Amino acid sequence: MTPEPGSPTDSEVSDEAVRGMxxxxxxxxxxxxxERSPHGTDFVATLDVRTPDGPRTVVLKATTADLVDPPIARSEPRLFELVGRETTIPVPEVFGYRDAHDDFPAPFYLVEHVDGVNLEDDPESLSPPARERVVRDAGRNLVELHELGPLPAVGSVGVARGELTVLDTDDHPRADDFRERLLADAERTLDVLTEGGYFPDLADDPERFADLVEPVRERLRDAIPELSEPDPPTYNHWDYRYGNLxxxxxxxxxxxVLDWANLSSADPAYNLAKVEFSLxxxxRDDPERTAELRETFRSAYAEGRESWAxxxxxxxxMAVYRLTDRLDAMACLPLWYEDATPAERDERAAEHRTFLAERVPGVDS
Structure with missing residues (x-):
């Protein structure tokens, strides 16, 4: 992925550059x-600043990695503004953004600092009522997000001519049928799973999931074309997980709710399946507890959308969508668990295999 002219993407951002932005x-x-964040792939820093109205704490984010195309990265502050203006979903206030700059990595933006903890993969540290609150809030938030649609096509949400849109470019084409896009994306994910996933340079075992590829491919080729007609596409925050809250x-x-830089326009049921997978x-939970949390999430969503069932x-x-979600998680394992021990990576891999073995003929746990 080649950076656009005028948008340097140096991974090291100096203090002078921060002040310049x-x-x-x-x-x-x-x-x-x-205070630079050690997490994530792009540059993020928490800043104490002095303003004419007094001191405040803010967050600066700049796109410094090659993982998100600039037309998509530019959508994040605009989505903060849209969601903050049109819904009650909690998002940071935006102070400003630049789509490109001759001297600094761009796009970059400045938003308010919001207090709260980021639990990443540790929801078990929450009390049972607190965890129920998280999934209930998620259901209610997704209602409001989905009702900002429908959108004109299936595809990637980004910025063209300075405005939010569903992109229609060679790199990010639109699709008429979500099922066709889903199968094509799943096929690409299965292809990379034979060589270490999305981040092969980080993979300690590039062939960890290679034996699963063909049975899963056969299952999806049979299942996806037979799915019922998806609902009209709308905004999907498909990465709504503990690490982005x-x-x-x-x-x-x-x-x-954070990380709005990679939204898709898709069947709302796809977003629901993604969030259930993430939350x-x-x-790790027993079946009864999982069923309780799922019911809490679905009830909150259904109560907010009168036309939904x-x-x-x-x-x-949703069952098939969860299967494709699992493939994405498998392909991201080298990045998500880069700092984990080999035993922890093996544990996560075993979870993936158990899930697939219950749903795909020919897969052993």
Whole structure:
């Protein structure tokens, strides 16, 4: 992926560059301290700044990796603004953004700092009522997000001519049928699983899942074309997971939903399946607890959308969507668990195999 002219993507961002980016967005502000985040793939820093109205804490984010195309990365601050304006979903206030810059990595933006904990893969640290609050908030938030649609086509949400849109480019083509896009994406994911996933340079065992590829491919080629007609496409925050939430650790209230830089336009049931995959942990929770949390999530969503029902065709689509979600997680394992021990990576891999063995003929756990 080649960076666009005028959008340098150096991974190292100096203090001078940080101050320059802030000055480009808020000339009257001065940066007093910089705390770089060790997490994520792009540059993120928490800044203490002095403004004409007094001190405040803000967050600066700049696209410095090759993982998200600039037309998609540019959507994040605009989506913060749209969601903040049109819904009650908690998102940070935006102070400014630049789509490109001659001197600094871009796009970049400046938003308010929101208090809260990021639990990544540790929801078990929440009390049972707090965890229920997280999934209930998720259901209610997705209602509001989905009702911002429908959108004109299936595809990737990005920016063209300065406006949010469903992109229609060679790199990000639109699709008429979500099922066709889903199968094509799944085929590509299966192809990379034979050589270490999306991040082969980080894979300690590139052939970890290679034996699963053909049985899963056969299953999806049979199942996806037979799915019922998807609902009209709408905004999908498909990466709505603990790692992209800032939570009150005592109550489970969601203080902010983050990572809006890679939304898709898709069947809302796909988003629901993705979030269930991310927020429910059936391998680590017992079946009864998983069922309780799933019911909490679905009830919150159904209560907010009068025209919605978790009917049999929708549930069948969601079951297949969860299977494709699992493939994405398998392909991301080298990145998500880069700092994990070999035993922890093996444990996650075993969870994936158990899931597939229960759903795909020819797969052994």
């Amino acid at each position: 802030v000055a480009a967005l808020e000339p009257a502000w001065s940066v007093e301290s910089i 800032l939570l009150d650790p005592e109550t489970g209230e969601t203080n902010a 429910l942990k059936p391998v 978790f009917d049999e065709p929708t549930l069948e689509r």
